[in-house]
Amino acid sequence: MWPARMWKSPALLARSSVALTLTRANSKEEQQDKGWFRSFFVHTVNQRKDAHSNLLSKKETSSLYKMQFHNVKPECLDVYNNLSGQILQKLHNDPEYPCEIVGSWNTLYGEQDQAVHLWRFSGGYPALTDAMEKLLQNKEYLEYRKERSKMLLSRKNQLLLEFSFWNEPLPRRGPNIYELRTYYLKPGTMIEWGNNWARAIRFRQENNEAVGGFFSLVGDLYVVHHLWAYTDLQSRQETRNAAWQKPGWDDCVYYTVPLIRYMESRIMMPLKVSTLQ
Structure with missing residues (x-):
């Protein structure tokens, strides 16, 4: 006879077999659930053989853009706008400087008391270097920068390229x-972002x-x-709502939202100096 502690009835063995099967099934389902849940937080990036700047930027132009963000002391905003407008207009119109002011704005909603300037340097990095070297020799600009520093709380800038499939910012x-x-x-998702927006931009033009x-x-x-650009906030709302009625726009949103860490x-x-009015 089998020892008592080793013997199990057929009914008990059957129940044990069912329990083991359910445990394995539950474990598999948990793994699947974890994989599904994890997909919200982990994004697989295909291996690339070239920099995204080479793949996504316009080849027919060599324009480099600079975007400046100036956070102005609230009591200084009007003085800042007037002084900046004068200097930026001179630089924009001077053929000696290989740069032009594309757009210049104050924020209405978002960060308050902020100025945003968008510059274009036709000729890429050499044009940027040339312009910066000349500005360091421009006494009027240096005086402006000294006065400007008294009005600012903080500032930052970025160097940018334009996507090949987007409109060029024209006056x-x-x-x-x-x-x-x-x-x-x-990080690593810029190509996928560009691929989706290259198909979707037509819905917003x-x-x-x-x-x-x-x-x-x-x-x-x-x-x-x-x-x-919109004529007003109402037209913005109507234009954005209309995009959702176009087949394909929802796909762009669906595939690009997981690529975003955050947005604003x-x-x-x-401003008067802006070519984009």
């Missing part, structure tokens, strides 16, 4: 408000609202800026 008449939507992406799209090279990295939106009013 436009106003009045308009502008929205700068900024996306901070997960019918009302001429698409102004320009850029990605960062220096400063905060894996940052995308989309610049839009600024509603901006153009």
Whole structure:
């Protein structure tokens, strides 16, 4: 006879077999659930053989962009706008400087008392270096920068390239408000972002609202800026709602949202010096 502690009845063995099967099934389901849940937080990136700046930027131009963010003391904003407008206009019109002011704004909604300036350097890094060296010899500009420093709480800038599939930011008449939507992406996802938006941008061009799209090279990295123009906030709402009625726009949102770490939106009013009015 088997020892009592080793003997099990057929009914007990059957129950044990069922329990083991259920345990294995539950374990498998838990693994699947964990995999499904984990997919929200882990994004697989395909291996690339080239820098995203080479794959996504416009090849027919060599323009480099600089975006400046100046946080101004509230009591100094009007003085800052007047002084900056004078200096920026001179630099924009001077053929000796290989740079032009594309847009200049104050934020209405978002960070308050902020000025945003978008520069274009036709000729890439050599043009940027040339302009910076000349500015260091420009006494009027150096005096302006000294006065400006008294009005600012903080400042930062970024060097940018424009996406090949976006509109080039060209001068436009106003009045308009502008929205700068900024996306901070997960590292390694810029190519996937570009692939999705290259297909989706056509859904946002019918009302001429698409102004320009850029990605960062220096400063905060894996940052995308989309610049839009609307006649007012109501037209912005109507234009954005209309995009959801177009088959394919929902796919762009579905596939790009998981690529974003966080995002922000600024509603901006153009200054007089801005070519984007």
